[in-house]
Amino acid sequence: MAHIGTHRAKIVAHIHRIAGQVAAIERSVTSDAPCADTLDLVAAVRGAVAGLMDELVEDHLRAHVAASVLTPEERKQGADGLAVVLRRYVR
Numbered sequence: 335m336a337h338i339g340t341h342r343a344k345i346v347a348h349i350h351r352i353a354g355q356v357a358a359i360e361r362s363v364t365s366d367a368p369c370a371d372t373l374d375l376v377a378a379v380r381g382a383v384a385g386l387m388d389e390l391v392e393d394h395l396r397a398h399v400a401a402s403v404l405t406p407e408e409r410k411q412g413a414d415g416l417a418v419v420l421r422r423y424v425r
Contacts, residue, residue, distance in 0.1 A: 337397035338390075348386050355379045387423060391416065 338345055355378055362372040398404070398412025 338393050345386070345389065348382070348389070352379060352382045352386065355382060391420070 355375065359372060359375045359379065361367075362375055394412065394416055399409055399416065404412070
């Protein structure tokens, strides 16, 4: 994803936060924390992953579908690839 180079650090920081949240879920489960607390942690991870997905989808759209330098075939390939990912994501 060369097109994310301009804000790669922001995306990597987001991924690190998600990794920390997943580690918190593991600690919660292994320490027999209350179910509601663990569910809250899982919900937070889900939201964080959704936010990351939103950001990456937007980057993909701008770079591989909407960029004025793309040929019609490149736009189609970008849109088709995104459609496959979105179908898998929304299941």
